[in-house]
Amino acid sequence: MSNVFIAFQHNEESRPVVDAIIADNPNAVVAHSPGLVKIDAPNSLTIRRNTIEEQTGRPYDLQQIHVNLVTLSGHIDEDDDQLTLSWRH
Numbered sequence: 001m002s003n004v005f006i007a008f009q010h011n012e013e014s015r016p017v018v019d020a021i022i023a024d025n026p027n028a029v030v031a032h033s034p035g036l037v038k039i040d041a042p043n044s045l046t047i048r049r050n051t052i053e054e055q056t057g058r059p060y061d062l063q064q065i066h067v068n069l070v071t072l073s074g075h076i077d078e079d080d081d082q083l084t085l086s087w088r089h
Helices: 015-024 049-056 062-068
Strands: 003-009 029-033 036-042 044-048 069-073 075-078 082-086
Touching (some): 003 082, 015 036, 015 044, 015 049, 044 049, 062 069
Antiparallel strands (some): 003 069, 075 082
């Protein structure tokens, strides 16, 4: 089993995205460092547009996560509703 990860700038814009990821991925581990929030998860991690919309109370274009995205690790499977990082075996 390998971890995937995603990291964002630590700011108010990325906070609802991080909260949504934590809500949808109970095995995720969040690490805060100065200016950065890194989220690790075993095997896969999914970011769902509708969960971010629940956090923000407004429509959200999933492409907006790229504005505060710093780095990620894993294969990306993305559509308008979700982005999933995983390691394909």
